[in-house]
Amino acid sequence: FVMPAWYDIRSADASSWNRTDNAAMQDGAGIRASQQMIDAFIEREIARGIAPQNIFLAGFSQGGAIALQCGLRRPAGLGGILALSTYLPLADSLQGEASEAGSRTPLFMAHGRQDPVVPYALGTHSLKLLQEAGCKVDWYEYDMPHSVCMEEIDDISDWLSQRMTAPA
Template sequence: MSTALPYVEVNPQHKVEAVVIWLHGLGDSGNGFAPIVPELKLPESLASRFVFPHAPVRPVTINNGMQMRAWYDIKSLDFENRADVQGVEESAALVKKLVEEEMARGIPANRILLAGFSQGGVIAYHLGLRFEHQLAGILALSTYMCQPQMLAEQRHEANQETPVLVAHGLYDEVVPCALGKAAYNQLQKLGYNVLWREYPMQHNVCMEEIQDIGHWIKQRLG
């Protein structure tokens, strides 16, 4: 597997002061979420750079082994075993390199926010909660947690206080809302600074949610 993830970027007009790394869902690409940036209505003064990486292409078992962009394989629809742990760890390592590249460019970790939708959210959780430098925030959209029972022993104290926003559609048939709530409950139980938001939608994003995300990012990076 390649050591560097290709990505789409949306840069501010001014010198970059903060970075949002946003991970797409199964079968999508970095292009999928790039158009959301202007919709967030972030002030130009935040000087935020957005990075939308493309997941590696791999065969996905539940889609008859079809090759597509995926952060990990999905071998079964059983939620306990849905995420291929090795794939999750490999992708988390690739995204970690992107975070470290931004840090090497002079952006401190606490000015870097990790966001992910669906499969991308699984990676955002996995990396963000185990990362050894404090991040600006973790945004988990319409997603779930891989091996929630392992978090207590694997987490890193650096991100114990990091704000986490968990958002989910009430009518999500791909990742049922109960799975998003289970991840939120696990974070609450472990004492994380976590916020829950739910919306009358399916496995997608809606305008009200985008406005809430924009407001939350402003608070985290403002």
């Protein structure tokens, strides 16, 4: 079936996902446009008085890809990034674009071992690339397809509880 997204993830070759020629296939312009919208939203929240460490980006599938794209490139760190059943987009540009604060942002990443939509191999390849870029990733995997399970929800809850601060 055709992917209900801006491009077909399943047509990607996980072993060459970080090659520059994959950027066109990934719709780099669309990814960067989404990044600009999310960045503008974050800046509005900061202007309203929300501390960056109290902002968490989370996304599932291609939403997780956008969370990674935005969070790792922010000049000021965030409270955390949660990337579920996803992959690292535009991986070849990460080294040159990731901010020091973005690389230090806490990162929860989870994937189903039977995911037929975003292949498990693409998730683990993304994990490897993130670790090579100096990111500390809390990695979780589950016996599930392209979905969310109760064990994952519990892990997310625990992870967030350890990182969220009460308002002053």
